[in-house]
Amino acid sequence: MSVLAELVDASLIPSILRALTPILLAALGGAICAKAGVFNVGLEGFMLVGAFAAVAGSWFTGSAWVGVLAGMLAGAAMAALLAIASVRYGGDEIIVGIALNLLAVGLTAFLLRTVFGHQGTFTDPDLQGLPTILGQTPLTYLAWLLVPVLAVFLRRHVWGFRLQGVGEAPEAARSLGVDTTKYRYGAVLASGVLCGLGGAQLSLGNVVLFSHNMTAGRGWVAVVAVLLAQAAPFGVLLAALLFAAAEAFGFRLQGVGLPSQVAAATPYVLTLIALIVASLRARRALGRAPGEPPPSADRPPVANPAASSHVSLE
Amino acid sequence: MTTPTAPPVATPAARVRGVLRSPVFLSVVGALLIGSVMLLGAGGNPIEAYAAMVEGAFGSTQWRNTLIVAVPVVGMALAVAVPLRAGVVNLGGEGQIVLGGITAAVVAATVPLPMPVSLVAALAAGALAGALLGTVPAVLENRLGVPLLVSSLLISYPVVAFASYLVRFPLRDPGTGLPQSRVFDEAYRMPVFAGVGLSALILLVVIVLVVQVDSRTPFGYEVRLTGHNRRFTEYAGVDVPRMVTRLMFTGGGIAGLVGAMVVLSVPYRYIDGALVVPGYTWTGLLAALLARAHPLGAVAAGVFFAALQVGGFGMERETEVPRELSSILQATVIVILAAAVAATARRTRKDRA
Numbered sequence: 105m106s107v108l109a110e111l112v113d114a115s116l117i118p119s120i121l122r123a124l125t126p127i128l129l130a131a132l133g134g135a136i137c138a139k140a141g142v143f144n145v146g147l148e149g150f151m152l153v154g155a156f157a158a159v160a161g162s163w164f165t166g167s168a169w170v171g172v173l174a175g176m177l178a179g180a181a182m183a184a185l186l187a188i189a190s191v192r193y194g195g196d197e198i199i200v201g202i203a204l205n206l207l208a209v210g211l212t213a214f215l216l217r218t219v220f221g222h223q224g225t226f227t228d229p230d231l232q233g234l235p236t237i238l239g240q241t242p243l244t245y246l247a248w249l250l251v252p253v254l255a256v257f258l259r260r261h262v263w264g265f266r267l268q269g270v271g272e273a274p275e276a277a278r279s280l281g282v283d284t285t286k287y288r289y290g291a292v293l294a295s296g297v298l299c300g301l302g303g304a305q306l307s308l309g310n311v312v313l314f315s316h317n318m319t320a321g322r323g324w325v326a327v328v329a330v331l332l333a334q335a336a337p338f339g340v341l342l343a344a345l346l347f348a349a350a351e352a353f354g355f356r357l358q359g360v361g362l363p364s365q366v367a368a369a370t371p372y373v374l375t376l377i378a379l380i381v382a383s384l385r386a387r388r389a390l391g392r393a394p395g396e397p398p399p400s401a402d403r404p405p406v407a408n409p410a411a412s413s414h415v416s417l418e
Numbered sequence: 419m420t421t422p423t424a425p426p427v428a429t430p431a432a433r434v435r436g437v438l439r440s441p442v443f444l445s446v447v448g449a450l451l452i453g454s455v456m457l458l459g460a461g462g463n464p465i466e467a468y469a470a471m472v473e474g475a476f477g478s479t480q481w482r483n484t485l486i487v488a489v490p491v492v493g494m495a496l497a498v499a500v501p502l503r504a505g506v507v508n509l510g511g512e513g514q515i516v517l518g519g520i521t522a523a524v525v526a527a528t529v530p531l532p533m534p535v536s537l538v539a540a541l542a543a544g545a546l547a548g549a550l551l552g553t554v555p556a557v558l559e560n561r562l563g564v565p566l567l568v569s570s571l572l573i574s575y576p577v578v579a580f581a582s583y584l585v586r587f588p589l590r591d592p593g594t595g596l597p598q599s600r601v602f603d604e605a606y607r608m609p610v611f612a613g614v615g616l617s618a619l620i621l622l623v624v625i626v627l628v629v630q631v632d633s634r635t636p637f638g639y640e641v642r643l644t645g646h647n648r649r650f651t652e653y654a655g656v657d658v659p660r661m662v663t664r665l666m667f668t669g670g671g672i673a674g675l676v677g678a679m680v681v682l683s684v685p686y687r688y689i690d691g692a693l694v695v696p697g698y699t700w701t702g703l704l705a706a707l708l709a710r711a712h713p714l715g716a717v718a719a720g721v722f723f724a725a726l727q728v729g730g731f732g733m734e735r736e737t738e739v740p741r742e743l744s745s746i747l748q749a750t751v752i753v754i755l756a757a758a759v760a761a762t763a764r765r766t767r768k769d770r771a
Contacts, residue, residue, distance in 0.1 A: 145567070185753060188757070189753050189754075189756055189757040190756075190757075192757075193757035193758075193760050193761045193764075194757075194760035194761065194763075194764060195753075195756030195757040195758075195759065195760045196756055196760070198507060198567065199507075199707055199752065199756045200752075200753055200756045200757070202507070202509070202703070202707075202752075203704065203707065203749045203750075203752035203753045203756065204749070204753060206700050206703075206704060206745065206748070206749040207745075207746060207749035207750060207753065209700075209745065210742045210743075210744075210745030210746040210748075210749060211742075211746055213740070213742040213745070214456070214460075214740050214742040214743060214745075214746055217740040217742070218459075218460040218461075218739075218740060321571075321575060324568065324571055324572070327568060328568055328572070331565065331568070363583050363586070363587070365579035365580065365582050365583040365586075366579070366583075368575070368579045369575050369576035369579035369580070372572045372575035372576060373575075373576050375572055376569060376572045376573060379564050379565075379568070379569065379572075380558065380562060380564055383558075383562040383563050383564045384562060386563070387562060387563065414505040414506060414507075414648055415502070415505050415507055
């Protein structure tokens with residue numbers, strides 16, 4: 105039983121919470137976009153640029169909070185590119201999102217070398233990280249607080265109402281005088297800010313450094329969390345919690361002698377299993393046996409209405 | 419498809435104007451301009467840097483490097499372009515190339531076979547492994563409605579980790595301290611004829627096959643139709659889910675073959691990260707997007723992006739500007755292109771109305 109004791113103890117919970125914060129913040133951003141009818145797969149890139157800007161901001165001013173602000177702004181700037189290319193000009197949001205993710209990897213590597221003169225990783229004892237309250241950064245508390253706030257906003261506030269209208273019935277919203285473009289812009293920019301916060305948590309909270317491609321797929325995990333929860337804030341929290349637990353648990357597995365590759369793969373395998381289980385359940389709820397073709401293949405049951413794996417080449 | 423604004427009478431001048439106004443041309447120029455701004459910001463001279471890039475990619479001895487990199491990049495561009503032709507985004511290239519590579523390495527390390535049979539076996543095993551891995555997300559989407567876009571990406575992580583485990587433990591060469599396999603037997607080394615590697619010749623065959631099927635067969639026609647309008651094609655009675663499975667099988671197979679070819683070439687051993695770190699998958703993906711899934715276009719775009727990549731190293735040597743500028747340029751082209759294509763389509767629709 106000593107193995108189990110090593111895997112599960114009281115300190116597992118704080119490490120789960122730490123792993124949760126970046127994923128949750130990014131996923132909430134993705135949820136807002138999904139509500140507005142934008143399938144945002146650029147979360148990974150927004151977060152990576154946010155993480156870099158947070159380290160740069162903190163390093164050059166000596167204040168972690170300026171770093172957080174820089175991360176938010178950088179995330180919003182990346183998001184603005186998605187908004188211009190996809191919302192303004194109508195470019196395919198999946199293609200633009202994927203390209204922005206790759207742009208973020210190249211851009212941060214380029215800036216790491218030109219701004220810091222480092223390759224791969226930058227860290228310094230003088231680099232200011234975020235303060236902690238009861239072992240967690242303020243961003244963790246903020247992330248948790250945002251879950252009910254967003255839920256209430258979407259259900260009770262007129263802007264939240266309109267936002268959902270823009271996603272579900274854009275024509276109807278437009279005929280009621282709602283500027284759908286403005287709402288989509290707002291949603292995408294908000295996701296950029298939230299991803300920037302998530303990136304700051306990653307590079308100034310969970311660790312105090314920036315390293316090449318340090319988001320390592322967390323943004324994609326956030327995309328899956330949005331799909332699983334159909335963009336409902338509390339559902340997003342639950343899904344993100346599942347992946348954070350897998351990440352924290354994966355690290356523990358390393359401690360009991362399993363190869364580190366198992367730890368690296370655990371969260372993604374679990375994410376995939378969760379997607380499959382959710383699809384099976386959704387299928388069953390619709391009263392069809394597994395294996396029967398879906399009513400419309402470009403609307404997978406676990407996805408939000410905006411989500412489709414198929415891009416248009418027109 | 420990329421030039422919906424074809425002028426009615428194609429005089430040479432009109433044709434030149436058409437090229438200048440084409441979204442691909444606009445996006446490449448736009449990306450180079452944005453790259454110039456970044457170069458100036460980094461304290462470099464854009465003209466010098468771009469000249470060093472061209473020299474680094476096509477200079478007297480450099481073009482050979484460009485060709486060597488172009489083989490896997492073009493291969494991975496096709497691995498994405500084949501399914502993308504029907505509008506399906508294969509994000510699982512990383513897993514597919516790595517599984518193909520490690521499968522070929524396992525065959526080479528464990529099955530003693532005579533020369534031509536050995537290579538055929540290792541390449542076929544690698545391609546089949548990639549193809550089967552590519553099929554999984556397609557089946558998951560067709561049967562359960564799991565979005566292929568994310569499942570193909572997620573499935574790569576455990577595959578890459580598994581390959582990394584294999585080469586660090588069971589397959590490791592105990593003679594070196596590095597995570598790499600032993601050097602393969604003579605029989606498992608890709609030959610080179612008169613300076614041209616067998617890999618390049620095999621890739622040429624793949625290109626010809628893909629182009630033929632795409633342009634000369636009913637299946638290719640249905641695939642293109644699906645890319646334009648999936649719902650219409652389904653109405654017309656085409657079994658699109660089955661098509662998606664076959665396309666992902668093919669795309670994964672090409673990726674697996676590329677992985678096997680790279681691993682069986684110099685330095686004739688599986689090195690952990692050798693298929694991931696150079697970014698063949700992502701460069702190829704961006705090239706396929708630049709070509710908007712047109713097979714020959716993907717080949718041209720793959721060569722272009724491989725040249726950018728290799729030229730980046732030359733630029734870094736000559737001007738000390740980090741070579742990552744190449745990746746920035748590639749991704750920026752695609753962002754602008756996506757917007758430009760949509761804007762052009764919108765304008766055409768308005769003109770016709």
